[in-house]
Amino acid sequence: MPKLSQEIDSRIPVTVLTGFLGAGKTTLLNHVMTANHGEKIAVIINEYGEVGIDNQLVVGADEEIFEMNNGCICCTVRGDLIRILNELMEAKNGNSHRKQVHFDRVLIETTGLADPAPVAQTFFVDENIAEQYKLDAIVTVVDAKHAEDQLDKGHEAQEQVAFSDVLLVNKVDLISEEELHKLEKRLKIMNPAAKLYRTEQSSVDLKKILGINAFELDKKLELDPDFLNSHEDDHEHDDEVKSIFFREDRPLDLDKMERFLKEWLTEHGADTLRYKGVLHINGVKQRIIFQGVHMLFASAPDRNWKSDEIPRSEFVIIGRNLDEAWFKSQFAACVAS
Template sequence: MIPTTILTGFLGAGKTTLLNRILQEPHGMRIAVIENEFGQENIDNEILVQDSGEQIVEMNNGCICCTVRGDLIVALSSLAQKREAGELTFDRVVIETTGLANPGPVAQTFFVDEEVGAHFMLDAVVTVVDARHAMDQLDQHEEAQRQVGFADKLLLSKTDLVTPEELATLTARLKRINPRAPISTADFGRAPLAEVMDLKGFNLNDKLELDPDFLETDQVHDDDHVHDEHCGHGHGHQHDHAHEHGHEHNHHQGHHSDDIAAFVFKSTRPFDTAKLDEFLGGLVNVYGPRMLRYKGVLLMQDADRKVVFQGVHQIMGSDLGAKWGENEVRGSKMVFIGKNLPKDIFISGLEQCLV
């Protein structure tokens, strides 16, 4: 299976800088780069052979660049066929999405299309975030929030153009949207490719690493969330004291409230398998389109092994993980990242599935 990275990020974030590096540098890896090309944000034309009628161009470092204006599935299948026929050699693939794209459907392709699934394995979604402009982009464009929420790894560019305070504010906001993705502030015009490749974000492993700051603030601000649910939706709560209080709270903390955000469920009581299956199935049916990424390591009734599950929108997979260690604290930990998800419905429903 060929590991594949989806590279996303808002317009001008610096994806092209990173790609140009992949396509030129002597890193010794043979990478096929697929560019979903719409608009002017394409690879520097100097590198590409100009008048080639062929869509696939081989670079001097052995990488391949392939521009797709149409269907990604067709492009991936044709790359796989050429590789099997011995016409092309490459060991991994990077797909660059356009700056305004939602990475969701691209990621789903790997689980839905049989031919793609037979040859390619989705490794991770890497999102490049422009430190200088991200606060505005997140305020104005839901797609920018989606790209952050979907990521397995966030790469911050242009950090030299902002103050340490601005960087801290942005980082805190990114963690609220997505506490599962590590954030690198490398000047990744020169970042090691290890920051981009082989991240195994879609592996069903029993690690669920969440940002510790997020877990702390998640506990503290629990009561704010209750007020936030009704804030500003004009349900006649205008004079309600709690509403006012919630509002004050927000301005006071300087929160930018994003539609896309994360929350965590934790419990040391085991789940009833049948109840949990049914409840998760129902959640995914109802809220799947609004659920970007979710993952959990679960303690199940009468099971000596962990159960690991994760999903993208409506597509959910689960697997048996390692055995619980002798001295390990047993418990379940789940994270949900999505758009305006009703946190209280998720949490109370999950609590009802506990033994």
């Protein structure tokens, strides 16, 4: 544990970015990475699926992205978090076989199914990490459109709100003022100590989420007296939740893909918690980025494919009671003739 001192805290500040599936975490991360804040930020992304997608959706951060896949950051890959943080510091200090890196702070984006409490524990129970890093804040993005249902059904969403220092109520343009007031009242009852800001497209003044020194251990211990004593196997996920990953090097037919999406969302939209990825469409020079939550879907052309990369479609679907065989067969039929 770091010693109390009157000296300036020289540890690297860490912001944990959490929020349920599809709330807008990656959009917020893009705002941070493209903003003119003058800081170098190392980003650690944890994804629930076997193969990562988020690193492809974060702009301007090719060399600063560190992925942890195939597990929840609060469960199977928590050791990876400690390892990566240690490797980052070694590289920063020039004590690594890796290229020296320079960064002023770390931002950790957790999977939408993560309980943030075990992530925060890492910065207190691991002595080496506690001496080098300081947990600055836990920022939770809340999907205003789907929050009520998510809070009713998912204990992960409740934990994310309860342990947050800052709540970003996102997508406020998609609900009425009456619905928004009701949601905010519920959130304040769940976590009266958290700062609450309304956002659209996860756009927020970064001074409200970075360098705010908001994480207070004493308050977290009041919320959960066993905060520093809980074990990794205390956290369990809904067995009905699974991820399906798709990859295809051959170009896709646009009309076929649109029909597949329409049928998928009509038949399985309610069970589809989150989906996102990159599509390689026949005859289109740009990557097509698409993502959505339940029935809400958006897509747009991105940059051109680079000369040194193989154009391919990669995307992930996270949901409950999904028929993987059906999805795989429907997707396979979308390959261009």
